[in-house]
Amino acid sequence: MEGGRCFWPRGKAVGGSSVINYMIYTRGIPTDWDRIAAEGNYGWSYQEILPYYLKSERANLKRLQNSPWHGRDGELAVEYVPFRSKLSKAFLDAGKYLGHRRVDYNSPDYFGFSYIQATMSKGHRWSSAKAFLHSKKKRKNLHILHSTRATKVLIDPATKTAYGVEFQRNGRVYQIKAKKEVILSAGPIESPHLLMLSGIGPKEHLESFDIPVVQDLRVGETLYDHITFPALPFILNTTRLTIIERRESTIENFVKFSQYGDGPMSSLAGVETIGYIKTNESDELGDLPDVELLGGCASLASDEGNIVAKGIHLADWLYRDTFKPLENLESFSILFMLLHPKSKGHLKLRSRNPFDYPKLYGNYLTHPKDVATVIAAIRYIIKLVDTPPFQKYGAKLHTKKFPNCVQYEFGSDNYWECAIRTVTSTLHHQIATCKMGPAWDPDAVVDPELRVYGVNNLRVVDSSVIPRTIVAHTNAPAIMIGEKAADMIKRSWGMVS
Ligand SMILES: Cc1cc2nc3c(=O)[nH]c(=O)nc-3n(C[C@H](O)[C@H](O)[C@H](O)COP(=O)(O)OP(=O)(O)OC[C@H]3O[C@@H](n4cnc5c(N)ncnc54)[C@H](O)[C@@H]3O)c2cc1C
Structure with a gap:
């Protein structure tokens, strides 16, 4: 990666990262949430959080119209992506060939393969802003200040009570007071950042910056993320199966997308299908996946390195050496997500x-287990592509070695370890930086009602509170947390029974 670093962008917009994300809609499986609840987080079992997923969802999913696992009256549009390449069917057929069932992965019967359900409406992005704010902009009790940076939560140190927020807008500093409580919802990077700037965080760390300590809490000391390896391209001997940006950038496709929400431009950057597997590295009993596969119809070379490779900050030398030669070929990748990194x-x-x-x-x-699981995932993908549904298109692994890994035999454990350490890309699911936990959890920052420990009238409501890794991309969970917190807040202030 450029400078040996991963790129961690966030959506600095109304709607947050849902404005720039891949739109994959996933919730986490029952075991995830039941484990969170069993650790002392009352109210967070699957049975208890499911109603909040259903509440916000407006599903329009073929063949799932009567499913009890989907909501139909909410604000968040969820659909299958209208565009499907032939490779998406190959992925599902290959899964079937290896014994995987077709499932609705957002139901409790999740262990299998499926087309991706996406937060989109008629083929277009359905961000949190579109879903929850656009139609409510004129409400008298809602004030949205865009282009405004919160710089601090105002806390009375004597009573340890949050009473407002300091912010900067157009170079001026303002303070705004809260009548009831302050809700911090700045995401997994900025919520812990703001807490620390406000005196809530590890005492010794705050003191090293001369920040007066209001409450000594382990803010920012836990952080989990989901990684992937987008650099495993396969080449096809059949044409017109993949999305090649130059070929698809036509007026016709633009019209298809803008008028009808269809065509290759409605694709999630080529990601189409999802599959949950359990590698032989897993220590779990039963059908608990340790890897999510993401089937695609494009590779890093499909846009000539202009968008995705640049978007993840892939080093130029690597792109030129390994991917540029694929630009004129039909190539695709299957990604994976390491679900429970240690x-x-x-x-x-x-x-x-x-x-x-x-x-x-x-x-x-x-952690060595993560390396082993990632290598197992790569091997599984190679096995999947080696089945008849892909082989009928002549799919072949691109076996050019990364120039910095030439000393290893291609395909050996050492080679794959070198490769994944070279291109380690995040799926941007940072969590647990303001970890939720019961009072006896020394790492907890907020309690199960999302109130910051030791400080009155301050809650954190975003993906930073998710305490442990879940089988999910984190957009829908963040929205569910918002829905659930809304009820908690109403209850706290006697607005519901
Ligand atoms: C590139 C990318 C792709 C992703 N793909 C997917 C996907 O396909 N599916 C999925 O489920 N998840 C995906 N995610 C993750 C998902 O979008 C996030 O987990 C989710 O948006 C988190 O919501 P949040 O409210 O916790 O934080 P955010 O969405 O980051 O929202 C934080 C908000 O706070 C604002 N903010 C931050 N600091 C301040 C400040 N100091 N003052 C004022 N405002 C501030 C930001 O502008 C932003 O609006 C992706 C994320 C990224 C970045």
């Missing part, structure tokens, strides 16, 4: 200036 990251302040980004440490692949 490697743990953290984040720290860089300075006490709120405009300085915090220091982010993913610490990916620092």
Whole structure:
């Protein structure tokens, strides 16, 4: 990666990262949420959180119209992606060939393969802003200040009570007071950052920046993320099966997309299908997946390195050497997501200036189990593509070695380890930086009602509270957390029984 670093963008927009994400809609499986509840987080079992997923969802999913696992009256549009390449069917057929069932992966019967359900409406992105704010903009009790940066939560140190927020807009500093409570919802990087700037965080760390400590909590000391390896291209001997950007950038396709929400431009950057597998590295009993596969109809070369490779900050030398030669070929990749990494990251302040980004440490692949699982996932993908549904298109693994890994035999464990350490890409699911947990959890920042420990009238409501890894991309879980928190807040202030 450029400079040996991964790129961690966030959506700095109304709607947050749902404005820039891949739109994959996943919720986490019952075991995930039941484990979170069993750890002392009352109210968070699957049975208890499911109603909030159903509440926000407006599903329009063929053949699932009567499913009890989908909501139809909410604000968040969920659909299958209208565009499907032939490779998406090959992925599902290959799964079947290896014994995987077709499932609705957002139901409790999740262990199998499926087309991706996406947060889109008629083929177009359905961000949280579109879903929850656009139609409510004129409400008298809602004020949206865009282009505005919160710099601090205002807390009375004597009573340890949050009473407002300091923010900057057009170079001016303002303060706004809260009548009831302050809700921090700045995402998994900025919520812990703002807490630390406001005096809530690891005491010794805050003191090293001369920040007066309001509450000593382990803010930012836990961070999990989901990684992938987007650099496993396969080449086909059949034409017009993949999305090649130059070929698809036509007026006709633009019209198809803008008028009818269809065609290759409605694709999630070529990602089409999903499959849950359990590798032989898993220690779990039963059908608990450790890897999610993401079938695609494009590779890093399909846009000539202009969008996806640049978007993940892939180093130019690697692109030129390994992927550029594929630009004129039909190529595709199957991605995977390491669902339960054992490697743990953290984040720290860089300075006490709120405009300085915090220091982010993913610490990916620092646990040997993660390396072994990732290698098993790569081997599984190769096996999947070696089945008749892909072989009828002549799919072949691109076996050019990464130039920095030439000393290893292609396909050996050492080679794959070198490769995945070279291209370690995040799926941007950082969590647990303001970890939710019961009072006896020394790492907990918020309680199961999302109230910051030791501080009155302050809650964190976003993906930073998710305490452990889940089988999900984190957009829908963040929205579910918002729905659930809304009920908690109403209950706290006696607005519902
Ligand atoms: C490139 C990318 C692809 C992804 N793909 C998927 C996917 O396909 N499916 C999926 O489920 N998830 C995906 N995710 C993850 C998902 O989008 C996030 O988990 C989800 O948006 C998290 O919601 P959040 O509210 O916790 O944080 P965010 O969405 O990051 O929202 C935080 C909000 O706070 C605002 N903010 C932050 N700091 C301040 C401040 N100091 N002052 C004022 N405002 C502030 C930001 O502008 C933003 O609006 C992706 C994420 C990225 C970045």
